[in-house]
Amino acid sequence: MLIIEKLVGWMDTAPADKRARAASALVRAWQVADLSPEQRESAEAAMTCMLDDPDEEVRLSLSTALAEAIDPPRHLVLALAEDSPEISLPVLAHSTVLVDGELVHLIENGTEEQQAAIARRAVVNERIGATLASHGCKFACLIMLTNPAARLTEDSFYTLAERFGDCSHARQCLFARPDIGMRARTLLIEKYAACLAEDEDLDHPARELETAEIAEKAIITYAAELGDSENRQIVEALIGRQKLTTAFLLRAICMGNLTLYCHALSVLSGQAPDRVERILKDQRANAFRAIYEKAGLPASAEPVFFAALASWSHHLGNGAAADASRLPYRVTREVLAGYEGRRDAVVDELLILLRRICTDFARESARSKVSELALRHEQAMALPQPEEAVEELEPEQLMEFAENLAEELAELALEDKYSLGEARQRLDAANGGQSSIGGPSSLLEQGLAGDLERAA
Incomplete structure (x- = not known):
């Protein structure tokens, strides 16, 4: 008891930085020290008096210490939660003694920083999530979406998609959640389609038509990658939104x-x-x-x-x-x-x-x-070209190549003529001496003879 009295008397004249350290020490003592009921009551009274300390550093130190405390005095935490935004943030983000109704009130009436602190909490239940989805600023809602501890209903996801679906970062955060539900997903696809159509130089009716077509294509393409259950959910979501x-x-x-x-x-x-x-x-x-x-x-x-x-x-x-x-x-x-x-x-x-x-x-x-x-x-x-295709020949080389090719063609034509003659003789014999191909001046032989003459 004497120590608490001395502490209270000392804090009246101590500088702010030392008072801040004393506030943190007093909370630790209240948590772990073996204090008698009277000593605990005195310590609680001393901490309560610190709520009126004119220096914010002292109140911030008290808020930081109480935020992690197990079963601290509720009136202290609530008073700090309703203090200035900077001082309230530690208890809003971490204290477990604040009930849902108090958090809902702070979301609806607090600043964006206070909303963001609540969105970071280790437990964000469906009621808190719904309140943030409806009243929270974009920053707080993005924090909540990236908080694995946040439990959100399909209605909350749909509300978030309605409010922030035009923002690419919000769409990414929403799509990353596996529990988002098809109502919100289809709405986000439509929001994205609207963003694409806005980039086109179209009048209002044409933009609406373009938006609707882009959205329908995207939803149908997305559904094609899913199973029966998800396709059915998409149908039900579109019916609920009167989009089917x-x-x-x-x-x-x-x-x-x-x-x-x-x-x-x-x-x-x-x-x-x-x-x-x-x-x-x-x-x-x-x-x-x-x-x-x-x-x-x-x-x-x-x-x-x-x-x-x-x-x-x-x-x-x-x-x-x-x-x-x-x-x-x-x-x-x-x-x-x-x-x-x-x-x-x-x-x-x-x-x-x-x-x-x-x-x-x-x-x-x-x-x-x-x-x-x-x-x-x-x-x-990209394939390697034949060497002959890339090698350039001199005129004399080209002439020599042409002469050699002509001689080879003449020899081949002569061989073909002899082969054809033998085949015709065998055919004549089989048909009793009458060739079915024709006489010695048949068109095929005439063609070969002409090739021979030209080659020679």
């Missing part, structure tokens, strides 16, 4: 993602995925029409979808996978060329979409072919 349109489904078929289309029909119609897959594979027109109608898709567009599926089935059945890069173009072109069903506003819109898709695929196919030809050319040029 007839145009999107037609684009999915044209791009060859039949798995995504299968799960879309399954979810929309309430039929088992295996049953839908068998119907699509067997090309059962009546069964397909029944499931299509249960899915609630436009009835007039059903022949367009069935024609696209039939075209894919035909090409895949013929083993066309070797030229997979050109298949989407071929399928789309065949559907456009062969469709003879009824026409209305819905079908016309889909056919217009098919023409745009076909044009895109044609360009991609052409670029792929040109790249292939360019690569072949580069590889051919």
Whole structure:
């Protein structure tokens, strides 16, 4: 008791740096020393008085020491948490005595530095994560996303994607989380597509169309790399966000993602995925029409979808996978060329979409072919050339080479003439003396004779 009294009396006149060290020492003593109940009460009172110390260095030292303390006095921690941002950061980041309600209040009313400190905590539960996702600044949310201890719900991820999906760093942090969920992932893909479209010199309606097409292509391509479960989640996410349109489904078929289309029909119609897959594979027109109608898709567009599926089935059945890069173009072109069903506003819109898709695929196919030809050319040029091709001959050498070549050709022609004559004689004998090739002046012999004369 006497020591605590002396400490309190000494701190009234001690310099700030020594008072700061004394605050840290007092917390350690309160934690580990064998103090009587009266001594602990006096020590707690002394620490409470330090909350009013005019020097921030002293309060910061107290906050740092109490942040790591086990079961410290709650009123001290709470008072320090509501102090100036610099002093509050240690207890906000580390103290375990702050309850969720207090942390939520500090997130909603605190500074960006205080929000970031809370985002660094060793335990960030779903309630704290949701509050940060809704009210936290970008910096604090990025810290939370990179904190392995942060537990976030799919709704929180979606909120973060809505708020910060336009930021490339936020997108990277969100995509890096394995627990993000498909709702947030598809939204992030759309946000990224919007960023790409903004770089184009387009008017507003054209930019919206470009954004939608880029997003649809990206989502369908992304889904093609995933399994059945993830494809189904993507379908459910798009339905929840009202993004699963007839145009999107037609684009999915044209791009060859039949798995995504299968799960879309399954979810929309309430039929088992295996049953839908068998119907699509067997090309059962009546069964397909029944499931299509249960899915609630436009009835007039059903022949367009069935024609696209039939075209894919035909090409895949013929083993066309070797030229997979050109298949989407071929399928789309065949559907456009062969469709003879009824026409209305819905079908016309889909056919217009098919023409745009076909044009895109044609360009991609052409670029792929040109790249292939360019690569072949580069590889051919990289091969070592024959020495004869690179060695330059003098005129006299060229003349000598030509004369030698003429003599060799004359000898070869003469040998061919004799071989042909022997063959004709054998043929005449077999046919009773009548050659089926012709007389001695047949066209073949005339040609050889002319070669001989010219060579001579």
